[in-house]
Amino acid sequence: MMKILVTGASGNVGHFVIEELLNMGEHVVAAGTNVNKLKGRFKGKVDTVYFDITNQSTYDVALKDVDRVFLMRPPHLGKPEDLYPFIDAMKVRDIKLVSFLSLMGVENNPIPPHHKIEKYIEASGLPYAHIRPGFFMQNLSGIHSAEIREKNQVFVPAGKSKTSFIDAADIGLATAILLHHPDQYRNTSHTITGFEALDYNQIAAILSKVTGRQITYAKPGYWKYRKYYIKKRGLEKGYVNVTVALYFMTRMGTAKKVTEDFLKLSGRNPRTFEEFARENIRCFLNKETI
Numbered sequence: 001m002m003k004i005l006v007t008g009a010s011g012n013v014g015h016f017v018i019e020e021l022l023n024m025g026e027h028v029v030a031a032g033t034n035v036n037k038l039k040g041r042f043k044g045k046v047d048t049v050y051f052d053i054t055n056q057s058t059y060d061v062a063l064k065d066v067d068r069v070f071l072m073r074p075p076h077l078g079k080p081e082d083l084y085p086f087i088d089a090m091k092v093r094d095i096k097l098v099s100f101l102s103l104m105g106v107e108n109n110p111i112p113p114h115h116k117i118e119k120y121i122e123a124s125g126l127p128y129a130h131i132r133p134g135f136f137m138q139n140l141s142g143i144h145s146a147e148i149r150e151k152n153q154v155f156v157p158a159g160k161s162k163t164s165f166i167d168a169a170d171i172g173l174a175t176a177i178l179l180h181h182p183d184q185y186r187n188t189s190h191t192i193t194g195f196e197a198l199d200y201n202q203i204a205a206i207l208s209k210v211t212g213r214q215i216t217y218a219k220p221g222y223w224k225y226r227k228y229y230i231k232k233r234g235l236e237k238g239y240v241n242v243t244v245a246l247y248f249m250t251r252m253g254t255a256k257k258v259t260e261d262f263l264k265l266s267g268r269n270p271r272t273f274e275e276f277a278r279e280n281i282r283c284f285l286n287k288e289t290i
Helices: 014-023 036-043 056-064 078-093 115-122 145-151 168-180 202-211 220-233 237-251 262-266 271-277
Strands: 002-005 026-030 049-052 066-071 099-100 129-133 190-194
Touching: 002 014, 014 026, 014 129, 014 168, 026 036, 026 190, 036 049, 056 078, 066 078, 066 168, 078 115, 099 115, 099 168, 129 168, 168 190, 168 262, 190 262, 220 237
Parallel strands: 002 026, 002 066, 026 049, 066 099, 099 129, 129 190
Antiparallel strands: none
16 A cells, blocks of 8 residues: 655644545655654654655655655745755656645745745656645744733734635645545645635734633734844744745735635635634633633
C-alpha cells in the first residue's frame, strides 16, 4: 500500500491534513525535524520520518513507498529556490499528486515565494493540486490572541479591509480530499475561503459576543504595529515584516474574495468565525474570566 507524505506535519494545517487522511483510511508518513514531537502527537497512528527540506540526504527515506505529497513551505525559508531540490527529487519518482499549500490570489501576485514554487511544480511535470487558502482563523486565536486577552483589542494594521477567514481544519479537510482522489484533481487549483468576508470591527463584535467582554478593533498603523510586535512582543523582525506586507496587501483588497471551492470539494459549508471562536474560546479569555 502506497503512502502519503505530509510535510510540516506539526503545523497549523499539517496535523489537520493527517487526521482527515487517517479518517479516509490512508497510510500516512508524518515528516518533520522533531520526530519525537510527531510521535507524541500522533501516537503510533502514522509513520514518522526525519525530514529537512534543506538537507537532500533526508529525501530518500522520506519518499520511500510514497506516491502523494502534501508540500508546505517552512515559514522561515523565504526563498522559493529552497524548495526546488525536493521538487526535483519528487520528479524522478512515480508521484501521483503534489498538493502545495499556497496563498489566495498568488496566481496574480508574483511577490510571495509561493508564486514561483507553484510555477516550478507545474513546469516540472509533476501532477499538482494547489491549495490557496485565505487568512487562517488561527491567526486570531494564535499570534493575535495576546492583545485580545490582555487589552481587549484586536491589534492588526488592516485598516477597513475585509477578510474571508478560513479555519485551518477546513483547509486540512479540503487538502485530504485532493490527496485521496489524485486522479480526479490532477493539475487543479483551489482557492479555499470562508463563506463571508468580515472587517476587523465585525471580528471584534463577534469576539465581544462570544467572550462577554467589550473587545474593540485598535486599527494601528503599520509602524505602531511593527514597533509593538518587535519591541514589546519580542518577535523576529523578519517575521513581523512579512506580516506587515500581508496586511498591506489586505488593504489593497486581496483578502476579501469569497469562493465556493470548499463547498464543492467537501459538500458542506466552511466553519463560520463565530463557530470557531466558540470552539476556541479559551484562546480569547483573560485571567479574570478563566
